[in-house]
Amino acid sequence: MGLKGFVEGGIASIVAGCSTHPLDLIKVRMQLQGENTHHAQLGTNNKVSRPPRVGPIAVGMRIVQQDGAAALFSGVSATILRQTLYSTTRMGLYDMMKNKWTDPETGNMLLWKKIGAGLIAGGIGACVGNPADVSMVRMQADGRLPAAERRNYKSVVDALSHMAKNEGIGSLWRGSSLTVNRAMLVTASQLASYDQIKETILKKGLMEDGLGTHVGASFAAGFIASVVTNPIDVIKTRVMNMKVEPGKAPPYAGATDCAMKTIKSEGPMALYKGFIPTISRQGPFTIVLFVTLEQVRKLLKDF
Numbered sequence: 110m111g112l113k114g115f116v117e118g119g120i121a122s123i124v125a126g127c128s129t130h131p132l133d134l135i136k137v138r139m140q141l142q143g144e145n146t147h148h149a150q151l152g153t154n155n156k157v158s159r160p161p162r163v164g165p166i167a168v169g170m171r172i173v174q175q176d177g178a179a180a181l182f183s184g185v186s187a188t189i190l191r192q193t194l195y196s197t198t199r200m201g202l203y204d205m206m207k208n209k210w211t212d213p214e215t216g217n218m219l220l221w222k223k224i225g226a227g228l229i230a231g232g233i234g235a236c237v238g239n240p241a242d243v244s245m246v247r248m249q250a251d252g253r254l255p256a257a258e259r260r261n262y263k264s265v266v267d268a269l270s271h272m273a274k275n276e277g278i279g280s281l282w283r284g285s286s287l288t289v290n291r292a293m294l295v296t297a298s299q300l301a302s303y304d305q306i307k308e309t310i311l312k313k314g315l316m317e318d319g320l321g322t323h324v325g326a327s328f329a330a331g332f333i334a335s336v337v338t339n340p341i342d343v344i345k346t347r348v349m350n351m352k353v354e355p356g357k358a359p360p361y362a363g364a365t366d367c368a369m370k371t372i373k374s375e376g377p378m379a380l381y382k383g384f385i386p387t388i389s390r391q392g393p394f395t396i397v398l399f400v401t402l403e404q405v406r407k408l409l410k411d412f
Contacts, residue, residue: 111205117409118200119193121402125394126192131181132390133188135168137249139383140346143375165386176252184248187241187265195238199296200402202230207304217308223301231296235289240281242288244268246349276353287345287364291338298337303330303399323400331395335388340380342387344368 126133142163163171172180206226211218235242244265251259262268272280307326316322344367353359361367371379 111201111208113409113412114204114208115197115201117402117405118204119197120405121398122192122196122200123189124401125398126188126196127185128397129390129394130185130188131169132165132386132393134172134181134183134249135165136342136383136386136390137246137346138168138172138253139163139165139386140343141250141253141350142382143379165383165389168386172252180252183252184245184265187245187248187268190265191238191241191245194241195234195292197234198237199230199234199292200300202233203227203296203300206230218304220301220305223304224297227297227299227301228293230300231292231294232289234296235292236285238292239285239288240269240272241265243272243281243283243349246346250346250350280353284345284348284364287341287348291341291345294341295334295338299330299334299395302333303327303395306330320400323403324396327396327399328392330399331392332388334395335384335391339384339387340368343371343380343382347371 169181176183203226206229207218207223210222210226244262247260248262248265248268251261254260260268260271262271269281303326306329307322310316310322310326311318316325344364348361348364348367351360361370368380375382
């Protein structure tokens with residue numbers, strides 16, 4: 110019975126992850142925009158000159174023009190591995206805790222318990238999935254580098270073996286504190302708000318338990334998750350993608366240093382870089398995730 114939640118969550122997550130991968134790729138590229146200005150020379154008026162921001166459509170068009178349409182799916186093998194490890198774990202654990210903590214008489218679970226279950230499930234899932242997450246960020250970011258500097262990983266397995274060999278096993282968990290924090294927030298905000306909003310819609314009789322309810326509740330959950338997690342997501346992307354050269358100090362000493370440098374050189378709103386692609390991805394991802402999950406549950410209800 111406990112295993113079923115993992116299978117259902119895993120299938121739904123892989124379908125959602127693959128179908129929204131190009132949006133995730135654009136989001137990563139946008140989050141890395143302007144990063145090079147951290148080390149820019151100060152002008153006469155002591156202000157760093159900031160490059161103009163490029164929108165998600167322009168970023169997507171540039172990727173297709175430079176590297177072809179298939180480039181929108183670069184790093185998809187890492188996405189599949191990440192969803193298999195991270196999302197399967199978080200969805201399954203959340204489901205187990207939900208079954209345990211739901212009041213058997215009323216069939217309801219208090220909101221704070223849903224949030225607690227989301228925080229725990231997300232944190233554990235992130236620890237399991239971090240190596241795939243680092244690989245995915247690097248594979249997605251590779252295309253923005255000059256040809257001579259590209260890492261050119263052939264697949265997620267190639268990325269993991271290269272990192273372990275050249276940067277040590279520890280590099281597979283680079284940025285893991287951020288991944289864990291982000292995953293705890295995204296799981297709590299996404300799964301708890303979906304359940305809460307769906308329950309409210311059904312309780313108030315606004316809609317029947319069907320596709321309309323699932324889409325409405327999942328879109329709202331996606332929006333809430335995007336607002337809550339975007340700043341951590343920007344810092345996570347930058348820390349995971351940084352190049353650490355032997356004998357040189359890394360560009361960032363850690364998450365806090367990255368946040369401070371980003372705010373100092375690009376302003377506080379830089380933490381919401383890539384928000385449009387984040388919501389453009391998180392919205393469809395959450396909708397596909399929960400709609401698929403509800404369908405998979407129907408299919409597997411007799412097992």
